[in-house]
Amino acid sequence: MSIDTIAPLIKADPDAPFWEAWTSDQRFLLHRCGICGRHDWPATCCQTHGMSAMEWVDTPGAGVIDTFTIFHRAYIKELASEVPYTVAVVRLDEGPYFHTRLVGIAPDAVKSGMRVCIRTGAGDAFPLFVPE
Amino acid sequence: MKSGSIAIVGMGVTHQGRALGTLDVDLRRQALELALADAGLQRDAIDGYIHASHEREDLRYLGLSPNFSWPVQTGGATAPSSFIMAAGAILSGQAEMVACAYGMAPSSGGMPGFGGKTSFGSLSYGYPARVGMIGAASAHALHARWHMDHYGTTSRHLGAVAVQLRNHALHRTDAITYGQPITIEDHQASAMVVDPFRMLDCCRDTDGGAVFLLTSAERARSLPGIHPIYIHGAGTGHNIGNWHRRDVYSHHDDIAPAAARAFAQAGLTLDDIDTAQFYDPFTISIIMQLEHYGFCKPGQGGPFVADGGIALDGRIPANTGGGQISGFYAAGFTPIIEAMKQLRGQSGPTQVKDAEFALVSGHGLNGGVQNTWSHATLILGAQP
Ligand SMILES: [Zn+2]
Numbered sequence: 001m002s003i004d005t006i007a008p009l010i011k012a013d014p015d016a017p018f019w020e021a022w023t024s025d026q027r028f029l030l031h032r033c034g035i036c037g038r039h040d041w042p043a044t045c046c047q048t049h050g051m052s053a054m055e056w057v058d059t060p061g062a063g064v065i066d067t068f069t070i071f072h073r074a075y076i077k078e079l080a081s082e083v084p085y086t087v088a089v090v091r092l093d094e095g096p097y098f099h100t101r102l103v104g105i106a107p108d109a110v111k112s113g114m115r116v117c118i119r120t121g122a123g124d125a126f127p128l129f130v131p132e
Numbered sequence: 133m134k135s136g137s138i139a140i141v142g143m144g145v146t147h148q149g150r151a152l153g154t155l156d157v158d159l160r161r162q163a164l165e166l167a168l169a170d171a172g173l174q175r176d177a178i179d180g181y182i183h184a185s186h187e188r189e190d191l192r193y194l195g196l197s198p199n200f201s202w203p204v205q206t207g208g209a210t211a212p213s214s215f216i217m218a219a220g221a222i223l224s225g226q227a228e229m230v231a232c233a234y235g236m237a238p239s240s241g242g243m244p245g246f247g248g249k250t251s252f253g254s255l256s257y258g259y260p261a262r263v264g265m266i267g268a269a270s271a272h273a274l275h276a277r278w279h280m281d282h283y284g285t286t287s288r289h290l291g292a293v294a295v296q297l298r299n300h301a302l303h304r305t306d307a308i309t310y311g312q313p314i315t316i317e318d319h320q321a322s323a324m325v326v327d328p329f330r331m332l333d334c335c336r337d338t339d340g341g342a343v344f345l346l347t348s349a350e351r352a353r354s355l356p357g358i359h360p361i362y363i364h365g366a367g368t369g370h371n372i373g374n375w376h377r378r379d380v381y382s383h384h385d386d387i388a389p390a391a392a393r394a395f396a397q398a399g400l401t402l403d404d405i406d407t408a409q410f411y412d413p414f415t416i417s418i419i420m421q422l423e424h425y426g427f428c429k430p431g432q433g434g435p436f437v438a439d440g441g442i443a444l445d446g447r448i449p450a451n452t453g454g455g456q457i458s459g460f461y462a463a464g465f466t467p468i469i470e471a472m473k474q475l476r477g478q479s480g481p482t483q484v485k486d487a488e489f490a491l492v493s494g495h496g497l498n499g500g501v502q503n504t505w506s507h508a509t510l511i512l513g514a515q516p
Contacts, residue, residue, distance in 0.1 A: 042259075047376065066278070067274045067275070067277045067278040068274070068277060069274055069327055069328075070326065070327035071270065071327075072323070072327065073323075073326065075266040076266060079264050082264060087260075087263055087264065087265045087270060087274075089381065089501070091378070095378060096378070097258075097378065097501070099258045099259070099260055099263065099501040100263055101264060107327075112277070112278070125262075126262045126263060128263070
């Protein structure tokens with residue numbers, strides 16, 4: 001699957017720093033308010049302190065599975081060879097949700113509450129998660 | 133808005149079905165003519181037009197010349213939101229008679245586009261398409277899985293919803309599943325699509341048009357031979373609050389403020405509601421809305437339906453036309469159409485006796501990585 005074909009990124013998007021850090025050297029950034037310390041994803045304006053103190057910061061990329069779903073059907077032909085696959089909602093340790101594909105575990109072994117972290121070194125175009 | 137100040141004086145609903153082969157704008161034109169006939173009005177009575185989608189050139193093809201033509205697109209909440217906008221236009225003196233129009237032909241065309249960050253569908257923020265999260269079912273499935281993990285809701289509870297909706301639709305000639313019964317075993321045997329949803333947990337696209345004509349209750353009194361239905365309360369809620377609170381999946385969406393405002397305007401409580409018509413693209417939608425509107429306790433939506441809670445003789449007869457899953461999918465107009473039929477006594481074999489007040493919900497603008505963003509509630513009544 002070429003995810004750039006399925007869902008191309010948009011240049012000059014507010015999330016561009018996240019993608020640049022991930023694609024250049026697999027750093028996992030979140031958008032953080034420098035005043036209250038709240039982390040967010042995707043790019044967000046702090047409701048209390050506005051945009052001026054928002055900055056992209058390095059984080060470890062780990063958390064727990066909040067909920068998940070298993071695709072048994074390919075909605076587009078490019079994904080036909082990948083079913084069944086698991087899409088998980090990770091509640092990152094810093095607070096925000098991160099939606100990703102869970103790899104390195106059979107779909108029927110996935111449980112809510114499991115600890116997971118990003119997979120590095122595999123050349124993933126999108127940060128995929130594996131059991132910790 | 134003041135309870136009963138706005139009246140729905142015309143309803144036009146075309147045939148709703150799979151792959152009708154009719155252009156969407158023609159569905160709107162046909163529905164408009166049915167609505168005008170229902171209200172005993174001519175085209176020139178319409179001085180406001182709201183299109184439940186992206187308005188481009190409807191007015192010429194529909195033969196209308198109003199003061200304004202507004203596009204509204206907030207997903208499945210568009211239909212009730214268009215009524216709220218129509219009420220605003222009437223009460224602010226911009227129009228006397230507003231047409232709220234819907235017409236889509238998704239089952240005659242391709243799947244809506246995806247991939248772009250702003251394209252319509254489940255493909256916005258959070259980059260779901262980049263991990264293969266495509267289609268509305270998966271976004272709702274995340275809520276269903278959360279509900280199962282935390283409350284013990286089972287696939288058979290989801291199946292109870294599917295069977296109950298089919299039982300409603302079974303004798304309704306306006307439902308696409310008319311005369312096609314299913315059992316809980318059929319549900320359990322149907323193919324898993326996006327876990328925990330099986331094929332029979334999901335609605336299918338259908339083609340169809342629907343137009344409603346709204347005016348003031350005062351103007352409605354001057355129209356002879358019509359059967360008006362009244363708006364008693366309306367409310368809205370947006371799921372961004374749950375997103376900021378990082379508590380998305382335990383909620384259906386942001387129902388609480390929508391329901392509170394609508395019931396406060398109407399001066400009614402749940403006990404006054406004779407029938408509920410929920411926006412129900414997936415079986416979990418009924419279970420979670422029953423809980424969040426307060427018809428049962430949190431986590432009890434599955435057993436509530438399995439025990440007959442939404443049957444005609446249940447605590448709250450709901451989605452009596454079969455809903456979107458077994459009736460037809462006219463986006464947010466499916467629940468409004470059925471509420472209108474109930475309050476006019478036109479629901480035939482699934483008529484709720486002496487239905488006086490109906491609760492209607494709409495939710496949508498699929499959030500990409502969650503079920504919906506926007507929610508809207510209407511409370512409709514048979515009398516002003
Ligand atoms: Zn802050």
